[in-house]
Amino acid sequence: MECIITRRANFSASHRYWLPEISETENIEKFGTSSRFPGHGHNYVLFVSLIGEINEYGMVQNLSKVKKILHQEVTSQLDNSYLNHTWSEFTQTLPTTENIARVIWNRLIGHLPLVNIQLFEHPELWADYQGKSMEAHLTVSTHFSAAHRLAHPHLTDAENYEIYGKCARPHGHGHNYHLEVTVKGEIDPRIGTIVDLEALHKVIDDHVIQLFDHTFLNKDIPYFAEVIPTTENMTIHIRDLLKLPIQELGAHLYKVKLIESPNNYSEAYS
Template sequence: IIHDRYDHHFLNEDNPSFRDKVLTAENVCRELLEDVAPLFDGNLARLVAVHLRETPERSATAYADGAIEANYWFDFSAARRTVSPHLSVAENEKLFGISTSEHGHNYRARLTLRADSVPPEPALGTQEEISALIRLLRIQLDHKNLNRDVNALRGKPITTESLSRFILQSGSNQLPLSRVRLHERNDFFAEAWRDGGMFLGMREPFSAAHRLHVLSFSDAQNAELFGKCNNPRGHGHRYVAEATVGGEYDERSGALANFEELRSALRQAIAPWRDKHLDLETKEFRDKPSTGENIVRALWPKIDNALQQRLVRLRLWETANNRFTVRRT
């Protein structure tokens, strides 16, 4: 479908679906979902969403229930001390460690707008409105010392969680933002939602080998189902696990969770699998296939128990194009 209808095509003229539609990322994403969904008719799996990245700064997501999201990324650099004025020196050092010293980050923020259906106007917010909002946020934050130079943050905790919430609140004065994700590092982010939800995520890579093989299937069945991934010698991946916790934002500390505790829980859960052949050297996959679905399901209780059942989502990238997700329901 992608090759025949989209790839290397002038969509305005070559794809009849867009003859009367504005070619926004949201409209392309929605059309892709409608084109691909029938492939799953009669299948136990069903298509729930299509993610489309137009550029590193622009993406969209279309959901099977009709909802649509527009995402805009921007960068800024800033210095800070991770501290709360409501905590003692000892409490700050216990919670934030070396981050209480002055340091800097190259931040990357994602602004998300959401509608229950594709709106009649060309996009969720015009390009002029989005550009103006990003300019305003950069003026407030870029090349600033967040503790000293941003008036709206004075006397408040300076954490990744509080900063994501500040961007959401500040941006929502201009556009109806649904949520904001803020990466202070590639492997660590906070996310603030319009409904008050707050989330904190951590990523951790690990390398392991496996073979996709079901013991109860014939060789022919395994070959048909898994193709070259059924190679008897196995193959390897550099997996990336992403654990996200949710909960109440603590106004006193400005924190949702302890960075070191989150990282430790993730690393300890992964440690027995690191640099191993999952089928031959781990107990979890001696009798079950080491598919991405099974790996992420086996990881969930290990991490969730270490985090006192605060885990809300666990993602596992097997490759850049293969991602598996478990969510708390």
């Protein structure tokens, strides 16, 4: 019987985005504040997922051994380090979040039956790598606040209340929405990114946040004049708004996840 287990680990490290083959001005234009000397740091959170058959002891892997391997092969080497100089792989390809995840996979795959490496640079940026050459996923998280009313335009107030309950009240209600956008692409063999992160943030801000934030969705967003702004419909609409602009950045939109509350969220794949 096959099962997937995940082990968490942490390390703190610094890095710098800097290419010696281009000028200082070009590095600043390309990487912004991330090019500053001597670098900047993060408290990285690593999730290592393993797949395998459950053995006679009820385990896929002995987690004590997994912990030891992660310490020996990853965290003891990366913790409190300057990544650019720590592993030779980072002299060829910059230590971006997605490339760090890729290199960790390559260093662990000989020891553990990996299925996914997930690396958080911070709570609003993380990468997933699954051993597919240079392909990786990058997720950014953001938020907006909006109000909506759930009511079908062709039903009476009583009928809407029967379907949607308190969400059908005429003055609506609001949420602090959390939005996660995942893109897929090939890691650039020199720069280490799958997409220009600043450009990705701008696309999300221009096409979603500026449009949705502090609005009454039913009245302020033309799309929702006829379409009921449920979390599901919002997720689909956001996916459709982002697909082409992200493609124009050279990446592919993989998934949109919209969290309405701690109890409810919706996902749509592209």
